[in-house]
Structures are given as C-alpha cells and as structure tokens.
C-alpha cells in the first residue's frame with residue numbers, strides 16, 4: 071500500500087522551506103535593489119528597499135571610476151584569492167597526506183602545534199607580521215598578502231585533509247602500489263579523487279576567506295592601486311567629496327557576491343558526497 | 352611491472368632467506384627460510400596473529416624487512432618498491448578503486464605500465480570472461496555484490512599477467528556457499544595459469560588442503576612444517592601441526608613409553624602397540640588418533656579404547672561420537688552415518704596400528720621403527 075503524503079505535513083514542510091529561503095535571500099536582494107537607486111534616493115532611509123524614483127546603473131559607473139578602475143581591483147582580488155586557494159590546496163593536500171600516512175618523529179607534536187595556531191588571535195600578530203613582511207620586501211605586495219592568507223588558512227585545511235585521507239582505507243593505496251603506481255601516482259590518480267570532497271571544502275573556505283578578508287589587506291596594502299575589493303568598497307563608501315555614497319557601496323557588495331554565489335551553486339553537492347562507499351567490504 | 356624480472360633464471364621463483372620482522376620491540380617473524388618454485392601454489396596457514404599476513408606483505412614489499420633477504424625471479428628485491436616487483440595481490444577487503452569503473456579497475460595496472468589500449472582491452476575482456484564479470488564492466492564498485500567485488504579484485508590481478516600472485520584471505524568476507532564456489536574458481540585459475548606462482552594466506556584448513564601444492568604451517572612467526580597437504584595430514588611433524596590440520600582435530604592422549612619398542616602405556620595402564628620408534632621406556636609421550644581412523648571394535652580385533660558415549664552428532668554421511676574414555680579424557684570418533692549409538696551406551700573403539708601417531712616429550716612426531 072503506497073503511503074499518500076499527509077497534505078498538511080507536506081504543505082507546512084514547503085512553507086517552512088520557502089520562508090527560510092526568503093530569509094536567506096532577502097539581504098542579497100536588498101543589496102542588489104539598493105544598488106539600483108539613484109544617488110539622491112540612496113542617501114535616504116533604506117525603506118522601502120527597492121528604488122522608487124527610477125532605476126539607474128550610475129552607482130556601478132561610480133564604482134568603476136574609483137581608484138584604478140573596478141576591473142583592476144577585481145583582478146587584484148582574483149589574483150590574491152586564486153593564488154591563496156591554489157597554494158592552500160597544494161600544501162594542505164601534501165601535508166594532510168603526510169600526517170595521515172607517514173611515520174616520522176614528533177608527528178603528533180607537529181600536528182598539535184599547527185592546529186594550536188588557530189587559537190592565536192590574528193590581530194595580536196599584526197605588528198610582527200608587518201615587520202617580517204617589510205624585511206622580506208613583501209609589504210605592500212599582493213604576494214605578501216597571499217602568504218598571510220595561506221598561513222592563516224593552513225591549520226584548518228591540513229586538519230581537514232588529514233581527516234579526509236584517514237578516511238580512505240590503506241588497502242586501496244597498497245593495491246595501487248602493488249599495481250605499479252609510484253607514491254606520487256598513487257596520490258594523484260587514486261587518492262586525490264577519493265578526497266575530492268575534502269579538497270573542495272578546503273578550496274571553498276580558502277576562497278571565501280581570501281575574497282572577503284579586510285583587515286590584513288587594509289594594513290599591508292598601502293598603494294591604492296593594489297587594493298582588493300573589500301578595501302576598495304570602504305574607500306568608495308567615504309565618497310569623493312566627504313559624503314557617504316551608499317549606492318556605490320551596494321553596487322560593490324552586489325558585484326562581490328557574484329563569485330561566491332556561483333561557487334556555491336557549482337560545488338555544494340560535493341559537500342555531501344561520500345565517494346568511498348563500496349570500496350572495502 | 353616496469354623492468355620485468357627474467358623468469359628463465361634457474362632456482363626457485365621466490366627465495367626467503369632468514370627473513371625477520373619486528374614491529375619495534377615486538378618480534379613477529381623469526382627468521383623464515385623458504386624456497387618456492389615457479390608455478391607452485393603455496394598456502395600459508397596458522398592461527399590468528401602468527402604472522403602470515405606480515406610475511407605476505409613483506410614479499411609484496413608493503414612491509415619493510417627487518418633482517419634477511421627476499422629474492423623473486425632471481426633478483427634481490429628486499430629493498431625494491433612494491434610497484435617494481437612484478438607481483439599482483441588480492442586483499443581480504445578487495446580494495447577496489449571506488450572512483451573507477453570495473454573496467455578501469457581491471458586496466459589500471461596496465462595503464463600504469465603503458466600497455467597499448469587495444470592490448471589492454473583484450474586482456475581486460477579475457478579476464479572478465481574468465482571470471483564472468485563481463486556484464487559488469489561499466490559499473491562502479493559500490494554497485495557490486497561482495498562476490499562480484501572479489502572477482503573484480505582477482506581480475507585486477509589477472510590482467511597484469513604477474514609472475515607472482517599473492518592472496519591474503521581473499522574469501523573470508525564471503526558467505527559459505529560463495530566461498531566454496533570462489534575456492535573452486537581459484538583452483539581452476541591456478542590450473543589455467545601453470546607458470547604463475549601463487550601464495551595464498553588463510554586460516555581455513557579446507558582452503559589450504561584443497562588449493563595447495565605445498566602448505567606452510569606457521570606458528571608465532573616460525574615455520575612448524577612444510578609439505579604437501581596429504582603429507583601434513585598423514586605425517587604431521589609435531590603436535591601443533593597434528594592439531595591444526597584435520598577437522599575435527601586429532602585426538603591426543605597422554606602416555607608413557609613402554610618397555611618394548613613401539614609400546615605406549617596409557618594413564619590407566621593399558622598398553623597400546625604402535626609402529627613408532629619409542630626408544631627407552633618411561634618417557635613422556637602423546638598418542639594421537641584422527642577421529643576418522645577409529646572404527647567400532649567388533650570383537651575380531653582387540654579394542655584400543657573404550658568408554659561411554661557422551662554426545663552424538665549426526666551429520667548425515669558421518670556421525671561424530673564423543674566418547675568419555677575409561678582412561679580419562681574424551682575422544683571424538685568419526686563413524687559411518689549409519690552408526691548411531693545412544694547416549695550413555697558403552698562403546699569400544701579400535702584403530703589400525705599404522706594409523707596411530709606418537710609424539711615424544713619434545714612434542715615432535717616419533718619416526719616409525721624399522722623392522
């Protein structure tokens with residue numbers, strides 16, 4: 071006998087789902103709608119959230135006119151973010167694999183030391199970092215910023231990747247070794263696909279952290295041309311003639327959201343993917 | 352399978368020379384010497400934890416050798432990476448690559464060896480037909496049953512056409528019926544690959560008896576006996592092997608050597624005449640009788656042992672009778688299925704002197720006396 075869904079339960083389920091979706095989507099829509107308001111209206115109290123005196127893209131044009139131009143800053147942000155993602159993934163995959171599979175002296179101590187850096191408040195090491203970076207000639211450079219971001223991302227990422235590798239049965243790796251694969255081949259052709267969900271998680275976290283990071287970018291980038299988008303938006307906010315340009319801020323926010331939204335839409339399913347099912351037993 | 356070793360070398364296919372293994376302070380394998388010829392099917396048996404897997408994994412190169420040497424195909428491979436030893440291994444847990452289809456699982460080793468695609472396909476298809484998994488080639492491992500997974504694991508080893516095939520308890524995750532079927536298939540596989548040497552680890556003595564050309568019985572990292580299955584069955588070298596091979600296990604009774612050559616005196620003073628060279632009188636010894644070597648004493652021969660029936664297990668073609676002996680202790684007799692003594696009944700058992708096993712005070716089998 072097929073069970074017919076209870077109509078009350080089904081509709082309340084959908085109602086709850088729709089309400090939650092609206093709650094999460096509202097701020098996004100708000101930012102987007104506000105970015106379309108003309109300058110005069112943008113300075114008014116923010117209700118209603120949609121433009122009432124006509125729609126305009128002037129805020130986007132203002133945004134582009136600031137500093138070295140929007141695309142220049144967006145590419146700063148992209149360079150920093152993508153470099154952070156790539157470096158974080160490479161290092162955390164290698165380190166996680168090492169911590170998971172190799173035996174070496176003081177392994178546990180090293181691992182705890184790496185993890186414990188999560189507990190150090192970032193603000194407290196700003197001064198030493200500044201000194202180190204200027205000694206190394208990396209202050210006011212995107213490369214220096216990338217190094218800071220990667221360092222901050224690594225403890226969590228290594229932890230994540232070690233757990234991902236731990237979850238893969240060792241026999242799979244041994245089978246590949248016997249099949250004729252070198253250590254590196256095993257890592258790339260067998261292990262990487264199996265820990266892909268972990269890699270994607272690490273990459274998403276690194277992406278979001280680097281894309282949205284503000285404090286370090288503000289402090290270490292002194293040259294306006296090198297600003298990343300978060301710093302640019304704050305600079306835009308103060309406006310050109312002392313007044314606050316809310317419209318352009320909302321335009322900046324809207325543009326900054328786009329990659330994040332795309333990333334989530336593309337990769338969300340990997341979060342819950344369990345690839346190892348059926349490998350052993 | 353890079354740099355395939357030259358199999359034409361004279362001498363054994365595999366040569367273990369004083370191989371030892373310790374994990375930290377724990378000695379697991381104590382100096383094993385063993386030569387295995389090309390095409391042989393050798394089974395390692397022994398109780399759990401005796402070091403069977405460790406020994407196999409050292410041959411595969413998955414475990415470092417603490418001391419000694421391993422030679423395969425005339426090469427010293429002691430320090431060679433597993434990927435370069437030209438071997439294939441079937442794991443107890445199958446260890447299929449979960450992200451690859453059955454076909455890619457079978458072809459992975461060939462791909463690594465840069466085998467041309469058409470030859471790869473030929474070999475994959477041949478192995479798949481042989482194991483009757485040719486309908487499953489496009490599936491992922493998670494969409495297979497346990498038995499099918501095990502076939503793929505075996506197929507993955509076959510396609511590479513290795514010199515040496517290693518199996519570590521490949522059947523222990525299968526149910527009883529499938530285990531028998533797969534066992535027969537492995538026996539057939541061995542027949543169809545007469546040049547391939549196989550080493551098979553199990554603690555199932557039926558698998559050992561049916562598959563092996565030679566059995567290596569291990570205990571606590573030492574070889575207790577090496578021999579053809581029937582050799583071990585008929586002439587166990589010591590009490591351990593006697594108890595390990597055969598089911599139900601050989602009955603063992605404590606005894607002392609008697610005054611005459613070959614005579615044993617049991618606990619109650621009964622004298623038993625055997626073929627063994629028992630040496631001088633008054634030494635500790637053990638008398639061993641396999642359950643299937645007993646028959647009911649019918650009056651034409653003097654009974655060997657008698658006692659009271661404690662338990663009767665009727666298995667159909669045979670009946671297992673547990674007899675509480677007058678001399679103390681219990682023996683199991685495997686009698687024809689038609690025999691069904693009642694519980695508590697008295698039963699006299701006999702056995703031919705040639706079927707009696709005698710072990711000395713050092714637990715070693717005593718050789719037959721020369722007449």
Ligand SMILES: Nc1ncnc2c1ncn2[C@@H]1O[C@H](COP(=O)(O)OP(=O)(O)OP(=O)(O)O)[C@@H](O)[C@H]1O
Pocket residue numbers: 374377379397398399400401402403404405406554
């Ligand atoms: N990596 C290891 N570290 C420490 N001890 C180990 C390790 N691997 C195995 N041992 C020990 O070595 C001994 C032999 O293990 P092994 O796996 O070879 O036994 P086995 O004969 O295969 O047993 P089973 O029939 O249960 O599989 C055991 O006492 C085991 O605890």
Ligand SMILES: [Mg+2]
Pocket residue numbers: 403404405
């Ligand atoms: Mg084992």
